[in-house]
Amino acid sequence: MDDQTSENQIATPPRQGPISGWETIPLYGRIVIALVLGVIAGLMLGTQASVLAIPGKLVLRLLGALAPALILAAIVHTFMTTQLGGPLAVRLPRLLLLNTLVAITIGLTVANVIQPGQGAGLTPPPSHEETTKTANPLALFLENVPKSLLGPLGDDGKVIGVIFIAVAFGMALRKERERPIGTVGHLLELFLESLITILHWIIAVVPLAVFGIVASIVGTEGFVQFKALGVFVVSVLLGLTIQAAYYLVRVRFGSWVSPGQLLRGGRDALVMAFSTASSTATMPVTYAALKDRVGLREQSASMGALVGANFNNDGTALYEAMAALFVAQMIGMDLSLQQQLMVVLTSIIASVGAAGIPEAGLVTMTMVFTAVGLPVQYIPILLTVDWFLDRCRTAINVMGDMNVSCLLDGKQRRET
Numbered sequence: 001m002d003d004q005t006s007e008n009q010i011a012t013p014p015r016q017g018p019i020s021g022w023e024t025i026p027l028y029g030r031i032v033i034a035l036v037l038g039v040i041a042g043l044m045l046g047t048q049a050s051v052l053a054i055p056g057k058l059v060l061r062l063l064g065a066l067a068p069a070l071i072l073a074a075i076v077h078t079f080m081t082t083q084l085g086g087p088l089a090v091r092l093p094r095l096l097l098l099n100t101l102v103a104i105t106i107g108l109t110v111a112n113v114i115q116p117g118q119g120a121g122l123t124p125p126p127s128h129e130e131t132t133k134t135a136n137p138l139a140l141f142l143e144n145v146p147k148s149l150l151g152p153l154g155d156d157g158k159v160i161g162v163i164f165i166a167v168a169f170g171m172a173l174r175k176e177r178e179r180p181i182g183t184v185g186h187l188l189e190l191f192l193e194s195l196i197t198i199l200h201w202i203i204a205v206v207p208l209a210v211f212g213i214v215a216s217i218v219g220t221e222g223f224v225q226f227k228a229l230g231v232f233v234v235s236v237l238l239g240l241t242i243q244a245a246y247y248l249v250r251v252r253f254g255s256w257v258s259p260g261q262l263l264r265g266g267r268d269a270l271v272m273a274f275s276t277a278s279s280t281a282t283m284p285v286t287y288a289a290l291k292d293r294v295g296l297r298e299q300s301a302s303m304g305a306l307v308g309a310n311f312n313n314d315g316t317a318l319y320e321a322m323a324a325l326f327v328a329q330m331i332g333m334d335l336s337l338q339q340q341l342m343v344v345l346t347s348i349i350a351s352v353g354a355a356g357i358p359e360a361g362l363v364t365m366t367m368v369f370t371a372v373g374l375p376v377q378y379i380p381i382l383l384t385v386d387w388f389l390d391r392c393r394t395a396i397n398v399m400g401d402m403n404v405s406c407l408l409d410g411k412q413r414r415e416t
Helices: 002-011 018-023 027-081 088-114 128-133 137-144 159-172 184-204 206-220 224-254 259-265 267-276 279-294 298-310 314-330 337-351 360-371 376-409
Strands: none
Touching: 027 184, 027 206, 027 360, 027 376, 088 224, 088 298, 088 314, 088 337, 088 376, 159 184, 184 206, 206 376, 224 259, 224 314, 224 376, 259 267, 259 279, 259 376, 267 279, 267 376, 279 298, 279 376, 298 376, 314 337, 314 360, 314 376, 337 360, 360 376
């Protein structure tokens, strides 16, 4: 009887509810749905839709709190686990830094010339003092969400923030409570995996943030900023195209590989990067394509595709630089030369080791915005097109890895 009962339990199919059905939709699909619903809600509610922006602010507050610790753990983990050695390792950092600087310079130049956010007419968010004066219970709750992961443990004295952190890590570590910790590396991996688990939870509610912010903007500001968003997409694609052309020119004059050879041999990696939006998942394909189809030496292919991929995120750095200027232009904020240099510095630092982080651009963008005093509240506007641009910049990230491998291989082909 017990056996029959257990068989019936095993044979019972899992329940299919609205939540499970929603979770089967890819993130970009959920964001598009949230965008459409947000536009409808904004048109129906008008200025009353402004209250819907609060969940979006909460999501961004959580991302902002998580980003510094996540980038810190990712960078430390990258340097601890990456095998660097040999003469090529000396050239690798120079090539990676040069490519990233060129990418950010291209992004800033295109954004300054085209000025895609000019004339959008968005109203800058109220200052902290103004928000406090008109605070409602939801706003007061938002103020208790920690701005930094370690902030509540220091001098700000917000006990609710400590509870937030304790609950998040307690839930993330439940499945790992029996995991043995033998080395410092194991401890760091556990910390990084816990942060990524928490990040996944936050990303799961990103469509809610998009819905609320879009509804609020449509209801209070109209559609002007979305016209600017179309110009922004074209501007980013132009910047990424220029970066790709730079890679091919460098390959033409800095290695024995021709641009045509590289594109033909690496097309599988580029297509996979675009379809998966993950340079980490594409790494084995990139390595195999460079070694077997392009014909690079094993060391050159591995240094660029496997080692360089952990540090090289040129497409992401270019995009974040352009995004910072775009939002600044939308709200009429003039970024000085010093602030734009800060964007460059922050983008370089944030891009190191970010390849293994899901939705890395979303995480690091909060750091770039905060560094120059831009309001992170408008990041969800970018998320409406980020699902497409993410794939484009990931392909450029992978092309950058291929470019580095070819330059490391030199101007003369050598037999392995």
